[in-house]
Amino acid sequence: MGTSDGPAAPTEQEYSEDEDEVFEAEQSSPSGGYDLIYILDSIYHFPPAVPHFLTTAVQSLSPGGVIAFTDVVPPSNLPSWLGYWILPTILGVPTRNLMQRPKDLEAYKAQLEKIGYVNVRIEDWSKEVYPGFAKFLWTKGGFWKGVAKGAEWAYKNEWKFIAVRAEKKA
Numbered sequence: 001m002g003t004s005d006g007p008a009a010p011t012e013q014e015y016s017e018d019e020d021e022v023f024e025a026e027q028s029s030p031s032g033g034y035d036l037i038y039i040l041d042s043i044y045h046f047p048p049a050v051p052h053f054l055t056t057a058v059q060s061l062s063p064g065g066v067i068a069f070t071d072v073v074p075p076s077n078l079p080s081w082l083g084y085w086i087l088p089t090i091l092g093v094p095t096r097n098l099m100q101r102p103k104d105l106e107a108y109k110a111q112l113e114k115i116g117y118v119n120v121r122i123e124d125w126s127k128e129v130y131p132g133f134a135k136f137l138w139t140k141g142g143f144w145k146g147v148a149k150g151a152e153w154a155y156k157n158e159w160k161f162i163a164v165r166a167e168k169k170a
Contacts, residue, residue: 039069049096117166130155
């Protein structure tokens with residue numbers, strides 16, 4: 001029976017039971033794998049979850065190949081009602097990519113290393129990205145003012161905009 005807050009949010013177990021399968025994927029690369037995989041401002045949209053994509057990507061890299069991407073990481077205290085029921089629909093983002101993220105940048109790095117990446121570098125670009133992005137959107141007017149408010153809200157609420165560079169072991 002639902003409450004006035006709506007149905008109960010799925011439990012962590014309901015959303016993460018196959019995560020270990022993601023990390024146990026065979027680490028083989030097709031012959032002539034890629035030297036570079038570059039993803040700009042979109043990885044958080046990839047279903048079923050970012051770690052699944054990154055596991056597939058490392059398999060597609062040549063030994064010594066590089067993956068470079070930007071990602072948006074919600075704060076660890078994101079309310080479940082917001083992360084499970086509101087934001088996935090508004091942002092077009094899989095729930096896992098909001099609610100099952102590393103709690104800090106060191107944990108993010110550890111997750112990449114567990115998948116099989118080496119020489120992992122993560123930089124927090126939040127201070128440089130969110131204010132400038134919001135300022136730009138305000139100039140566009142209309143609908144974009146609402147998106148600007150969202151960017152300002154994300155920055156104020158400690159969402160991280162990160163840049164990541166990692167390599168496949170040579």
